[in-house]
Amino acid sequence: MNHLTWRLALLCLLNLGLLAGCASDNEEDLNPQPNACDxxxxxxxxxxNAILQNNGCKNCHAASAGSGGVVLDSYAEVKKRADDGRLLGAISHASGYAPMPLGGTKLSDCDIAKVKKWIDNGAPNN
Incomplete structure (x- = not known):
């Protein structure tokens, strides 16, 4: 083999090695999600209760304020709104519900998923 043939063969082997190195990459490895919603x-x-407090829900929906006739300052009141669908409908900005917080930014997808999970589990007092 001449000198040029050796160079071409070496170049081909290096390219194959690079291609093989990428073969095991997957979406999880390329885009890890360290803050996945638990x-x-x-x-x-x-x-x-912490989500409602941290997002200001209790500021407008306390017994003393009762904005829109909705009170969220006790488990019983929150459970009532969870059972009638208004809690999840409002925080997820679903059609037919008043989007909450009123005039504010929608809750994070993770917070909404956590409230939904609690409701799907029967909205227990735990």
Whole structure:
């Protein structure tokens, strides 16, 4: 083999090595999601109540304010709104529901997923 043939053969082997190195890449490896939403341990007291508090829901929907006739300052009141569909409908901005928070930014997809998980689990007082 001449000198040029060796160079071409070496170049082909290097290219094959590079291609093989990419063969095991997958979406999870290329785009890791370190902050994935964890809905495995959702509770009323530790999760849902905190979401309502942190997003200002309780500022307008306390017994003293009762904006729109909706009170969210106790488990019983939140459960009532979870059971009638208004809680999830409002926070997910579903058609036919008043989008909440009123005039504010929609809750994060993760917070909505956590509230939905709690409701899907029967909205327990935990």
């Amino acid at each position: 809905t495995s341990a959702v509770t009323f007291s530790g999760t849902v």
